[in-house]
Amino acid sequence: MAKLAINGGPKTVTLDDKEATRWPIIGEEEIQAIIEAIKNGRFTSYETIREFESDFAKYHGVRYALAHNNGTSALHAAYFAAGVGPGDEVIIPSYQWHTAITPILACHAIPVFCEIDPKTLTADPEDIKRKITPRTKAICVVHMWGVPADMDPIIEIARDHNLVVIEDVSHAHGNLYKGRKLGTIGDIGCFSLQMGKSMVAGEGGVLITNNYEYYSRAVLLGHYERIPELTKDEYRRYHICNFGFKYRMHPLAAVIARIQLKHLDERNAIRRENMEYLTKGLMEIDGIEPQYIPPYATMGSWYGYRVKYYHEKLGVSKKKFIEALRAEGVRASEERYKLAHLQPMFQDKEKPIRSLLDCPNFRLRLYKKGDLPITEEVVSRLISLPVFHNKGCKELIDQYIEAFRKVVSNIDELK
Numbered sequence: 001m002a003k004l005a006i007n008g009g010p011k012t013v014t015l016d017d018k019e020a021t022r023w024p025i026i027g028e029e030e031i032q033a034i035i036e037a038i039k040n041g042r043f044t045s046y047e048t049i050r051e052f053e054s055d056f057a058k059y060h061g062v063r064y065a066l067a068h069n070n071g072t073s074a075l076h077a078a079y080f081a082a083g084v085g086p087g088d089e090v091i092i093p094s095y096q097w098h099t100a101i102t103p104i105l106a107c108h109a110i111p112v113f114c115e116i117d118p119k120t121l122t123a124d125p126e127d128i129k130r131k132i133t134p135r136t137k138a139i140c141v142v143h144m145w146g147v148p149a150d151m152d153p154i155i156e157i158a159r160d161h162n163l164v165v166i167e168d169v170s171h172a173h174g175n176l177y178k179g180r181k182l183g184t185i186g187d188i189g190c191f192s193l194q195m196g197k198s199m200v201a202g203e204g205g206v207l208i209t210n211n212y213e214y215y216s217r218a219v220l221l222g223h224y225e226r227i228p229e230l231t232k233d234e235y236r237r238y239h240i241c242n243f244g245f246k247y248r249m250h251p252l253a254a255v256i257a258r259i260q261l262k263h264l265d266e267r268n269a270i271r272r273e274n275m276e277y278l279t280k281g282l283m284e285i286d287g288i289e290p291q292y293i294p295p296y297a298t299m300g301s302w303y304g305y306r307v308k309y310y311h312e313k314l315g316v317s318k319k320k321f322i323e324a325l326r327a328e329g330v331r332a333s334e335e336r337y338k339l340a341h342l343q344p345m346f347q348d349k350e351k352p353i354r355s356l357l358d359c360p361n362f363r364l365r366l367y368k369k370g371d372l373p374i375t376e377e378v379v380s381r382l383i384s385l386p387v388f389h390n391k392g393c394k395e396l397i398d399q400y401i402e403a404f405r406k407v408v409s410n411i412d413e414l415k
């Protein structure tokens with residue numbers, strides 16, 4: 001095999017990957033719908049948002065979908081809806097985007113970090129069980145990069161301990177667990193529709209649930225204009241003076257999201273084919289492990305793709321390995337999600353969260369390196385690759401696979 005590109009050999013990836021990885025796809029349909037909504041005044045109408053909510057609820061087979069201005073606010077609403085309050089604990093993995101965690105703090109509650117399953121990179125049910133205390137109120141499960149967490153044992157634990165399960169489906173729109181749509185298995189599902197996600201609104205979020213109490217409480221937190229519609233007095237009485245957040249979606253975002261939803265399944269089918277093809281190709285290569293796709297999962301929504309790297313097998317650091325891949329033309333990079341438990345917020349008692357620390361009942365848990373050894377070890381192995389969103393990129397994926405094979409076969413050149 002030819003010399004590695006990092007040492008002056010020929011590059012393996014010669015095809016341009018811009019078209020294959022282009023995202024988001026905003027077509028003429030979205031553009032025309034936006035122009036139309038501005039012309040006919042529907043961009044100032046709540047009806048536009050309700051139409052999107054109705055489609056989203058129908059797609060998921062749930063009773064309620066409440067559109068939000070982003071995924072973070074949908075998560076805040078979910079914790080609030082679940083009754084998470086001062087001093088309560090919420091179990092959540094440390095490996096994920098931090099805004100699934102920070103709304104817990106907004107409820108003056110305490111994130112308790114659990115380990116991830118090294119294969120799926122999602123919450124480990126056994127460790128969830130270990131982290132339960134009398135103060136635990138909820139579990140938040142993030143379906144990382146699109147891979148569904150193993151929901152059955154998690155639901156069982158939650159039912160045994162009377163805990164609310166919140167699914168963060170921001171990476172996994174339309175993906176299935178044992179044939180069931182993610183976001184509908186727990187008590188509340190939350191989605192981000194920010195522009196990198198598998199369906200976009202520019203910025204946006206959605207909360208879904210079958211539970212009227214959760215829906216009503218989410219309305220109370222951030223949708224004052226809907227409070228008078230709630231059927232129970234205990235909620236309606238807050239319609240003049242409420243909880244101080246305004247979380248509704250922009251109607252133009254709803255126009256885009258509605259069209260994106262219509263195309264979600266067909267776009268997921270393309271991603272599924274591409275990413276399964278890549279996974280199969282990387283399977284036989286020594287020293288690495290492609291993203292695990294559990295047998296219970298149907299995945300079409302991919303927000304990222306992770307390969308595990310075993311430096312002890314290949315005798316070269318991950319940094320060097322990534323450099324060699326990049327020289328071959330592979331858009332490989334370091335893991336960009338930093339572990340929450342190792343961030344200043346959870347390491348020191350100082351300033352930024354002073355007001356929270358002063359709250360009665362509230363004692364933020366602090367962490368140090370080594371507290372989540374499995375998570376720390378697994379995440380240190382991860383290499384990020386792009387998602388292939390578009391049709392006609394098999395040849396490019398072949399070149400990516402070939403580049404991995406070439407670097408591994410010539411690993412001695414890097415020593």
Ligand SMILES: Cc1ncc(COP(=O)(O)O)c(C=O)c1O
Nearest residue numbers: 070071072097099100170192194
């Ligand atoms: C897993 C996860 N949860 C929540 C969010 C927050 O969503 P938003 O950026 O729409 O507020 C993101 C955003 O990237 C995310 O990846």
